[in-house]
Amino acid sequence: MQLDYIKKELYRGVVTENPIFRIVLGMCPTLATTTNATNAVGMGISVIAVLTCSNAVISLLRNVIPNKVRIPAFIVVIATFVTVVDLLIAAFAPPLYEALGIFIPLIVVNCIILGRAEAFAAKNPVLPSIVDGVVMGVGFTAALVLIGALREFLGAGTLFGHAIAPFRNEFILMSLAPGAFITLGLVLAGINHLQRSAGK
Amino acid sequence: MKSRNRGQTDLYLVMILTAFSAASGLLLALVNNLTKDRIAQVAVEKQKKALAEIIPEFDATEAETLLPDSTDPFELIVCRKGGSVSGVAIKLSSRLLSPQALQKLSLPPDTRQDQAYGDPIRLMVGFTPDRKISGVSVLQCRETPGLGTKIDTPHYKSNFAGQDIAAKKWLVKKDGGDIEQITAATISSRAMTSTVAKAVAIFTARATALNLSK
Amino acid sequence: MMSHLLAIVITSAIFNNVILSQFLGVCPFLGVSKAISTAWGMGMAVTFVMVLASAITFFVQLLLVKAGVGYLQTLAFILVIAALVQMVEIMMKKLSPALYQALGIYLPLITTNCAVLGIALLAVKKNYGFVESIVYSFATAAGFTIAIVIFAGIREQMRFSKIPEAMQGVPIALITTGIMALAFMGFAGFKLPF
Numbered sequence: 001m002q003l004d005y006i007k008k009e010l011y012r013g014v015v016t017e018n019p020i021f022r023i024v025l026g027m028c029p030t031l032a033t034t035t036n037a038t039n040a041v042g043m044g045i046s047v048i049a050v051l052t053c054s055n056a057v058i059s060l061l062r063n064v065i066p067n068k069v070r071i072p073a074f075i076v077v078i079a080t081f082v083t084v085v086d087l088l089i090a091a092f093a094p095p096l097y098e099a100l101g102i103f104i105p106l107i108v109v110n111c112i113i114l115g116r117a118e119a120f121a122a123k124n125p126v127l128p129s130i131v132d133g134v135v136m137g138v139g140f141t142a143a144l145v146l147i148g149a150l151r152e153f154l155g156a157g158t159l160f161g162h163a164i165a166p167f168r169n170e171f172i173l174m175s176l177a178p179g180a181f182i183t184l185g186l187v188l189a190g191i192n193h194l195q196r197s198a199g200k
Numbered sequence: 201m202k203s204r205n206r207g208q209t210d211l212y213l214v215m216i217l218t219a220f221s222a223a224s225g226l227l228l229a230l231v232n233n234l235t236k237d238r239i240a241q242v243a244v245e246k247q248k249k250a251l252a253e254i255i256p257e258f259d260a261t262e263a264e265t266l267l268p269d270s271t272d273p274f275e276l277i278v279c280r281k282g283g284s285v286s287g288v289a290i291k292l293s294s295r296l297l298s299p300q301a302l303q304k305l306s307l308p309p310d311t312r313q314d315q316a317y318g319d320p321i322r323l324m325v326g327f328t329p330d331r332k333i334s335g336v337s338v339l340q341c342r343e344t345p346g347l348g349t350k351i352d353t354p355h356y357k358s359n360f361a362g363q364d365i366a367a368k369k370w371l372v373k374k375d376g377g378d379i380e381q382i383t384a385a386t387i388s389s390r391a392m393t394s395t396v397a398k399a400v401a402i403f404t405a406r407a408t409a410l411n412l413s414k
Numbered sequence: 415m416m417s418h419l420l421a422i423v424i425t426s427a428i429f430n431n432v433i434l435s436q437f438l439g440v441c442p443f444l445g446v447s448k449a450i451s452t453a454w455g456m457g458m459a460v461t462f463v464m465v466l467a468s469a470i471t472f473f474v475q476l477l478l479v480k481a482g483v484g485y486l487q488t489l490a491f492i493l494v495i496a497a498l499v500q501m502v503e504i505m506m507k508k509l510s511p512a513l514y515q516a517l518g519i520y521l522p523l524i525t526t527n528c529a530v531l532g533i534a535l536l537a538v539k540k541n542y543g544f545v546e547s548i549v550y551s552f553a554t555a556a557g558f559t560i561a562i563v564i565f566a567g568i569r570e571q572m573r574f575s576k577i578p579e580a581m582q583g584v585p586i587a588l589i590t591t592g593i594m595a596l597a598f599m600g601f602a603g604f605k606l607p608f
Contacts, residue, residue: 024584027444028528032437035345069213073220075496079489080224084231087485091238094246098340102535105488109526111441156346175345177435178596185581185588193580224489232485271541296418317602387602 006131013135020143021191025111029103030144031180037160040148042096044141046085046104048134051113053081055121055133062122074117075108082108112140151175151183246339247291254326254335254361255279255287266292266402267301272320274305276406285410287334288327290399294391295320306405307398312371314390318342321351321391325399327365331407335361336396341388348388356382356389360396365404370397419549426550427557429604432529434561434595439529443562444587446520453566457559459520461552463502464530467495468551471534472544491534499525529558565594 019025033043054077058065065073086104090097097104107113116136121129152158155174157165173179251261258279267274275291294316299309322340327333338352350356359379371377372389381389432438439460446456471491478484503521506514524530533554537547568590577586 025441027440028437031440064216066213066216069217072217072493072496075492076217076220076224076489079492080227083228083485083488086488087231087235087239091235091242094242102532102539105535106438106528106532108488108492109528109531111526114526170346172344172346173596176599177437178592178599180437181588181592181595185585185592188588189578189580189585192582192585196579221489221493225486228485228489229483232483269541271539 009131009135010138013132013137013139014142015139017136018139018143019112019115019136020140021188023112023115024188025115026140027184028106029110030147030184031177033100033103034144034148034151034180034183035175036152036156036158037145037148039096039099040144041141042089042093043100043103044137044144046089046100047107047110047112047140048137049085050078050081050107051116051137051140052130052133053084054078054113055116055129056126057081058117058121059124059126059129065122070118070122071114074114074122078113078117079108112136147180147183147187150187151179155179250291250324250337250339251277251279251289251326253337254324255289256328256334257281258286266290266305267297272322276402278410285329287329288403288406288410289324290327290402291322291324291339292395292399292402293320293322293340294395305398305402307401311398311401312394313398314387314394316342316391317344317348317387321388321395323392323395323399325360325396325403327399327403331365333360333363333365333396333400343388344385347382347385350382350385351388351392356380365400370394370400419546422546422549423553423556426553427560428598429601431557431561431595431598432533432554433558434591434598436532438532439527439558440591442520442523442527442529443558443565443591444584446523447562447566447587448569450563450566450570453562454559455516456520456523457555457562459517460524460527460529460558461555462517463495463499463521463524464533464551464555464558465548466502467498467530467534468537468547469544470494470498472537472547475538487535487538492531495530495534496525529554561594565591568594 013019017023020027020030029043029047034040054074057077058074061073061077082105085107089100089104116132120132124132149159151174152160153165154171155176156170156172157163157168171179174183251258258281260280261277262280263275263277265273265275272293272295273291274293277289277291278285279287279289294314296313296315297305297307297311302309302311319340319342321338321343324337324339325333326335326337336357338357341349341352343349343351368379369377370379370393372379372381372386372393374381374386375390377393379389379393381393426432430436433440433443442456442460447453471494474490474494475487478486478490499521503514503518506518506521533551537550540550542550565587569587572586572590581589
C-alpha cells in the first residue's frame, strides 16, 4: 500500500500536476538557474528542502494560525526555511552558492511554495503535506533538470560538466537569456502536444 | 483554518505574528551561529587558494586594505618566504572607481576603466620581485557563458602571466595594445585588461616602498 | 555623479532589462500582458511598489547591519514588502479610488513577485547609496514597463494569427519573449560615451 501511494503521489507531482509544466508557476528560477544541469539540480534540491519543511510546519500549525493573517504567517515560515537553506549552502556548497546567487533568497517568492501552502498544507495533516511537498519539489526539479540538461547540451556540449558531444557543440544562445525563454516555450509546447494526442 | 471571529481581536493577530517572528528569529540565529564559522572559513580558503595559484612560494602574508568595501575590498597582500618578500598579490576588481578612490590608490585621474559586461570581474594579480606578473587568479567572473568566461582560461591568462610589467602595453590589440581580445567578448577582455593594468600601476607605485630589487 | 546615475538608468532599463536579461518578474509579465492598457497599469503599479520598496529596504538593511543580524535580510525584506503592499492598497482605496480602480488589482500580484524582492536585494548587493537605489529601482521598473507594453502590443497583434494548438498561450508567449530578449541583446557592447 505504501509503495503504491508513493508511486501515485510521485506521478502526480512529476506528471499530472507538475508545478512548472502543468500549473505553470515559478517561471523565474526555471529560466535563471537552468544554464546547466548541475545548477538545476542544486536549485531543485533547495526547493524540495524548503517546500517540504514549510509544508510540514504550516500543516502542523494549521489550526493555530488565524485565517486573517495566514499569508504573513506562511511567509514567515517560508522565509525562515529559505534563510536556513541559504546559510547551509553558503557554508557547505560554496560553488553552488555562487552559481545560484540571489535566486536562493528568491525561493521565498516562488509561487509554488506559497501556492502549495495555501492549497494543501493549510488543509491537510502533516504526513500527506510532507509527501505533497516532496513530490511537488521532485516534479519541479525534474522540470528544471530537463531544461537545464537541454540548455547545457546544446549550449556547451556538456552534461553535468562532462563533455559528451562527439563534435564541437556550442550553440551559445542556449546558455543565454533568449535560449532560456525559447527552450522553455518549446518544451511546454511539446508537452501540450503530447497531452493533446494522449487525450484523444 | 481557524476562523472564530470572536477571539480575533487585532491585538491577538499581532501577537500571533510576533510569536511567529520571534520563533523564526531564534531558529535563524541558531543556524547562523552554527554556520558562520564555516562560511568565514570558506572565504579564507578561497583567498588562500587564489594566492597559492599565483605566488610561487610563501610562508607568511600581510594584507593591507587599499579600498575598504563590504563586498569588494581592494587589498595588497605582501607574501614573504623566510623573511624576504617573495611576491605581492593585489586583489581588485573592474568596478568603477571614483576620482577619490583613484587618488587613494595613487592612480592618475584619467586611468582607463573598462567595466565588465555583468557584475565586476574580481581578480587577484600576483607580482614577483623581479617585476613580472606571476599570475592572475579570477575570483569572480559573471560574464557571458562560453564567451566572456573564456577570460578564466589558462590560454587567455597567459597574456598576462609571466610577463614583465614594463614590457607590454596593457591594452587590448583593438585599442593599440599588446593583449589579445577574445572574439565576440571584447568587453570582458577590455575589463580584464584594464583591471590588470590598474594592478600593474598600483604595484609599480608601491614597489619602491617595498624595497624590491631593480 | 549625474553621468553615473544616467549610466545606471540606461543600463538597468535597457541593457540589463529586468525581465529580458535578469529573469525577474516573468510571472506577471506573462500573466498581465494580454492588452496594452492592462500592461500599462501593471507597469505603473510595479514602478510605484518597486521604488517605495527599495527606499524602505535601504534603511532596513542599515538597521540589520547595525544590529549584526544580516542573515535576517530575506525575512525582513519580504515582510516589509508584503506590509508595504498591504498599506499601499489600503491607502489607495481611501485616498484615490480612481487610482485603485486602475491599479488596485495588480497590487497583490506584486508582493510575491520576484522582481520587487530581487531588485531590493540587488541594490544592497551592488552597494548602492540611497539616491542610487531609488534611481536604480525606478529605472528597472521603467524597463519592466517598456518590456511589458511592447509585449502586450505584440500579443494584441497575435490574436489575429493562426497559432498551432500546442503553442497557444504560454509557449508562444515565451518564444516571443525569447525573441524580444534576442533583440535587446543587441545593446551588448554599447559603450556609453560618459
